[in-house]
Amino acid sequence: MPEKYHIEVKPTSPRWTPVGKISAIEKDGCFGCARCAKKSCVYDIYRNRKFDSKQMCDTIDYLCKMCFRCVQECKGRILSRAVNPEFLQLGDQYWKPNIIATIWYQAETGKIPVSGAGYRGPFSGPGFDSMWTDMSEIVRPTRDGIHGREYISTSIDLGRKLVRLEFAKDNSLISMPPPILDIPMPIIFNPFPWGKINKNVRLALTNAGFSLGIPMIIESEEYFDELRPYDSIIMPQFTPKSFETHKNILKRVRLCEFIYEDSIMNYVSKAKEINPQVIVSIRVKLNKEAEVVAQQLTQEGAEIIHLYADYQGKEYEEASPRFIKDAIRKVHLRLVEMQMRDEVTIIASGGIGLAEHLAKIIICGADGAGIDLPLLIALECRLCKRCTNNLSCPVEMENIDTKWATQRMINLIGAWHSQLIEVMGAMGIREARRLRGEVGRAMFFEDVEKETFGQLFGGRQKDGK
Amino acid sequence: MANNIGMEVKIAPSRFRNPLSKYIIRRSPRCTKCGKCVEVCKFGVHQRSGVAFCRAQEHRCIGESCNACIEQCPEKALSLAVNPLTAVLGDYRWTSDLILSTWYQAETGKLPPVGLEYKVGNSGGGFDKLRFKFPKEKFNLKPEEISTCIPLNRKGDNAHQIEIGIPIYGGGMSFGSVSLSTMLGKAKTAKFWNTFTCTGEGGYPEVLNPYDNHVITQVATGLFGVREQTIQRVRIVEFKYAQGAKPGLGGHLLGDKNTPAVAAMREAVPGTSLFSPFPFHSVYSVEDHKKHVDWIKAINPAVLVSVKVSTPTDVDMVAIGSYYADAHIIHLDGSYGGTGAAPDIAKKNIAMPIEYAIPKVHRFLVAEGVRDKVTLMASGGIRTAHDVAKAIALGADGVIIGTAELVALECVRCANCESGRGCVRGIATTDPELSVMFDAEWAAQRISNLLTSWRNQLVEILQHLGMKSITELVGKTDCLYHIDYEEK
Ligand code: SF4
Ligand code: SF4
Ligand code: SF4
Numbered sequence A: 001m002p003e004k005y006h007i008e009v010k011p012t013s014p015r016w017t018p019v020g021k022i023s024a025i026e027k028d029g030c031f032g033c034a035r036c037a038k039k040s041c042v043y044d045i046y047r048n049r050k051f052d053s054k055q056m057c058d059t060i061d062y063l064c065k066m067c068f069r070c071v072q073e074c075k076g077r078i079l080s081r082a083v084n085p086e087f088l089q090l091g092d093q094y095w096k097p098n099i100i101a102t103i104w105y106q107a108e109t110g111k112i113p114v115s116g117a118g119y120r121g122p123f124s125g126p127g128f129d130s131m132w133t134d135m136s137e138i139v140r141p142t143r144d145g146i147h148g149r150e151y152i153s154t155s156i157d158l159g160r161k162l163v164r165l166e167f168a169k170d171n172s173l174i175s176m177p178p179p180i181l182d183i184p185m186p187i188i189f190n191p192f193p194w195g196k197i198n199k200n201v202r203l204a205l206t207n208a209g210f211s212l213g214i215p216m217i218i219e220s221e222e223y224f225d226e227l228r229p230y231d232s233i234i235m236p237q238f239t240p241k242s243f244e245t246h247k248n249i250l251k252r253v254r255l256c257e258f259i260y261e262d263s264i265m266n267y268v269s270k271a272k273e274i275n276p277q278v279i280v281s282i283r284v285k286l287n288k289e290a291e292v293v294a295q296q297l298t299q300e301g302a303e304i305i306h307l308y309a310d311y312q313g314k315e316y317e318e319a320s321p322r323f324i325k326d327a328i329r330k331v332h333l334r335l336v337e338m339q340m341r342d343e344v345t346i347i348a349s350g351g352i353g354l355a356e357h358l359a360k361i362i363i364c365g366a367d368g369a370g371i372d373l374p375l376l377i378a379l380e381c382r383l384c385k386r387c388t389n390n391l392s393c394p395v396e397m398e399n400i401d402t403k404w405a406t407q408r409m410i411n412l413i414g415a416w417h418s419q420l421i422e423v424m425g426a427m428g429i430r431e432a433r434r435l436r437g438e439v440g441r442a443m444f445f446e447d448v449e450k451e452t453f454g455q456l457f458g459g460r461q462k463d464g465k
Numbered sequence B: 001m002a003n004n005i006g007m008e009v010k011i012a013p014s015r016f017r018n019p020l021s022k023y024i025i026r027r028s029p030r031c032t033k034c035g036k037c038v039e040v041c042k043f044g045v046h047q048r049s050g051v052a053f054c055r056a057q058e059h060r061c062i063g064e065s066c067n068a069c070i071e072q073c074p075e076k077a078l079s080l081a082v083n084p085l086t087a088v089l090g091d092y093r094w095t096s097d098l099i100l101s102t103w104y105q106a107e108t109g110k111l112p113p114v115g116l117e118y119k120v121g122n123s124g125g126g127f128d129k130l131r132f133k134f135p136k137e138k139f140n141l142k143p144e145e146i147s148t149c150i151p152l153n154r155k156g157d158n159a160h161q162i163e164i165g166i167p168i169y170g171g172g173m174s175f176g177s178v179s180l181s182t183m184l185g186k187a188k189t190a191k192f193w194n195t196f197t198c199t200g201e202g203g204y205p206e207v208l209n210p211y212d213n214h215v216i217t218q219v220a221t222g223l224f225g226v227r228e229q230t231i232q233r234v235r236i237v238e239f240k241y242a243q244g245a246k247p248g249l250g251g252h253l254l255g256d257k258n259t260p261a262v263a264a265m266r267e268a269v270p271g272t273s274l275f276s277p278f279p280f281h282s283v284y285s286v287e288d289h290k291k292h293v294d295w296i297k298a299i300n301p302a303v304l305v306s307v308k309v310s311t312p313t314d315v316d317m318v319a320i321g322s323y324y325a326d327a328h329i330i331h332l333d334g335s336y337g338g339t340g341a342a343p344d345i346a347k348k349n350i351a352m353p354i355e356y357a358i359p360k361v362h363r364f365l366v367a368e369g370v371r372d373k374v375t376l377m378a379s380g381g382i383r384t385a386h387d388v389a390k391a392i393a394l395g396a397d398g399v400i401i402g403t404a405e406l407v408a409l410e411c412v413r414c415a416n417c418e419s420g421r422g423c424v425r426g427i428a429t430t431d432p433e434l435s436v437m438f439d440a441e442w443a444a445q446r447i448s449n450l451l452t453s454w455r456n457q458l459v460e461i462l463q464h465l466g467m468k469s470i471t472e473l474v475g476k477t478d479c480l481y482h483i484d485y486e487e488k
C-alpha cells in the first residue's frame, strides 16, 4: 500500500464575520424577565454575540442555528428571525449563496458538511443538479470489492499513455513511454477568472498546491523568482508570444500549458526541445468545436487537453450553451468511439464549486478538474466583482496573510478530499482513475424522468429547468 | 374495524409559549378596545381578558382571504402581514406552510382552515408536481364504508397474518438518535392505530415491552442491541441493508449523543462515536441475504421479514432478489428523506428519489408475476397525506414515515440534530436536560392527531375516486397527472 495521502486541516477562523443567512429581529417591549429566553439559548448565541462595527453586522445573523426556541419562548414576543437580504445577494445565478457558504464552512473547518433532517434542496435542478451519483447495493456489491476508506485512492495521472508497448527481438523495450505525473487529487489550480492576485495570495496558492501536490497554472508573465522552490507543481501557461520571452522557465518545471490555436503542436515540439520531460497541456475553449479539436489534438499526440468553460460552467459562443457536464461527456464519448480516450488526459474547468461537482465531472468523462473560484471564495471572496472595476474589495484581499490563506485553501481541498472518498466509498469505486466516465454510477434526471414519469404521463411540456 | 382505530383526537397544543404563525397582526395605539375584532373573528384570534386584550392568537389567523377584523375595525387600528419568519422557516421540501400545517394537524387532528398549503412542497419535482385527477362522477360512498387497511403478509405462508389499520407505519429511529419520549410516543401511536413503529438500530428499550406487537426490530450492520430475545419478541424483523439518505454509508452516532443509557443499550462505551459499518460484511449476494433470513426464522419462525434497501438504478433487481430470498416486505427508502445525520454530499447525491423507484419496482414485480405476493413499502420524503396517496397510486402498498412524525413533535428542520447535545427542541436527543422537554403521552397524541387528519384525507381521496379500499389504489397511475406534462 502506498504512503497515505494525508491533508492536514486546521480550524482557521474567518477574518470577517461571514454574511449570515438570517437577520435577527428584536422589537421594543422587553419585560426584563429574570429567566430571559436569550439566556437559555442552548448554543449561547446571545452570550457570544458581538456587533462588528466595521462591517455593520451582528454576529448573531451568522451564528444562530435557527432552532427558534428563543423566538417561541420570549415572554415579550419581541424576538424573531427574517431573511438576510445581503445573504441572498451573494454570488449569482450559478454561484448561489449556499455554495459560497458551504465553501466558507469548509475553508474554516476543513470538515465535510454534515447535517441532520434529510435533504432540504430542490428535487433536481440545472447543471450538476440534474445528475445523481449512484451507490452499490446488496445484490451488486461494490465493483472493486469492499475496502476501508484508507484504501481508496484519489490520485490520477497527467500525461499521455501508449496504446501498446513495442519490443525488439531481444525483448528490450523500443517504445519510449512518455513522461507521466501522478497527482494525489484529481485537481489542478486554474487561474482565477477575476480578482487581483497579489503576491501574498499567489504565494499562498503556491504553498497550498505544493503541500497538497496539486499543480498550479500561472501565466508565464506572472512567474516571479520567489516561486522557484515550488517549481515541481508550477505549470506556466504560454501563448506563442509569451513563449518566446519566458521559455526559460520550462527548464525547471514538470508541466506547462499552451493556449490552443492552429498548429499549436509546433510549439509543443519546441517546448519538448527545451525540456523533453515536460508534460504539455493544451488549453482549449469549450465550444461546439471542442469535440473535433480534442480528437485532432489527440491524434497529433497531445498529452493533456484542458477544456475550459466559462466561470459558470457554460460553453462559449453559443446562444443556448451546453453545460460543462454535457459538453465534456460528448468529448469523452467521441474519444472513446475513436478508441483513443486512454491515450490522453482530459481536464475540465469552469463552474466546479462543490466536491460533488468534482465527482460528477469525472463521471462525465474528465480525468480531473481545474478549480479556481472556490479557492478565491475560501479567502472570503464574496463574488461582488468590485475588483473587476477597480473598486475596493470588501474583504481586503490585498491585506491577506499568506499563512492564513494557505491553510484556508488546504482546508477546502481537505474537505473535498474526504467527500470524494465518501462518495467513492459509497459507489464502491476504489480509485479516482476508475471513476472516469463511469456513468454506470450515475443517474441523469432526463433519463430517469423519461423512463418512469415519461412512460406514465406522456410528453413533457417544460424541460424542468 | 376500519373506523374505530386511532386515538381519540384531543387538542395537543404547542409546548412553547409563542406558536409560530404565518401571519402577524399589529394593533396600533388607535385601538379603543371596542371589541369589534373579538366579535368578528371566527377563528378566535382576538380574545379579551377582562377589559384588556390578550395577545392575538396569530397562528389561528387565516390571512388575507378573511381580513374581517382588519376591515371592520372602526378605528383601522389593525394591520395584517405575512410573518417574515416564514421566509427562513423550512426549505424546498418542507416549506414553512407544510411545517405549520403539519403542526396544525398534530394539534387539532384537523386540516388547517384556508391559508396554509398542506398537500405539496416546493421541490419542483416528484410528488410536488403530481396531482390527482378525479372523475366527474360522484360516488355515493360513505366514509364508514371505506377501508384504509392493508395486509403485510401477502406471501400466504405460515408467518403472522398481519393487517394494519392505515397504510402507514413509523420508520426506524434508534434510541440514541431520538429521545425515549419520542420512541415511546411513536410506539403508543402505533398501538392505537394497529400499525407499527421500528426500533432503528440501537436496541430495544425495556419500556417498549407493552408494545411488542407493534414494534419492528431492526437488524442493521452494526448489530447494535440485536439479541435473540429482541427478535423473539416481535412480529416483524427488518433488515436494514442501506438507507436512502446515505446509501453506501453506515449509521453514525456522534460521541456526544452516546450517553451512558444509550451505551448500555448498545453494549458500547459511553461518549465514543458509534459507527455502523457498511455494508453487511456477511452479505454480498442474495444467497447471503437468504442465510440471514434463515437465521432470523430459526429464532422466530412466524416472524415477517422486511428488507430495507435504498434506491440505486437497478433497484428493481434488488427488489426481486429480496423477494426470492423470502422477504414479506420490501421497503424502498428513497434518497430525499432520512432523519439521521449524513454528509450533505451523500444526502443530495447518491440515490434515486422515491417517486421514480416506486413505479420502477412496481412495474418490474408485476412483469415478474409476483407483485401480489409481496408488500411494497416506500419511504424517503413522504410528508403529507397526499404524498401517501400518490406513492400508493404509483405502485406502493403503503408508506413509512419518519420526518413527518418529528415535525408533528414540533421539529423545525433546523438540521442540528447531529451536533453537540442534539436537538434543542427535545426530539432527536438523549441529553438528560433536553430529552425531557415533553412526555410520551403528548408525543403520541400529536402523532395520532396527525394520522387522524391524514386518514380523513385518504378517505376523501378514495371517495372521489370511488374506491372502497386503499388497496384498490395501488399502481393506479391513471389517477394521477404531472403538471409539467401534456395530457396523454
Ligand atoms: S424573554 Fe423576551 S421579554 Fe423577557 S427579558 Fe428576554 S427578551 Fe425581554
Ligand atoms: S433561534 Fe435558537 S440558536 Fe438561534 S439564538 Fe434563538 S435559541 Fe439560539
Ligand atoms: S470580494 Fe469582491 S472585490 Fe474582493 S476579490 Fe471577491 S469579487 Fe473581488
Ligand code: SF4
Binding pocket: A116, A117, B406, B410, B411, B412, B413, B414, B415, B416, B417, B418, B422, B423, B424, B425, B426, B427, B428
Ligand atoms: S435538531 Fe432541528 S431538525 Fe433535528 S429534530 Fe430537532 S428541530 Fe428537528
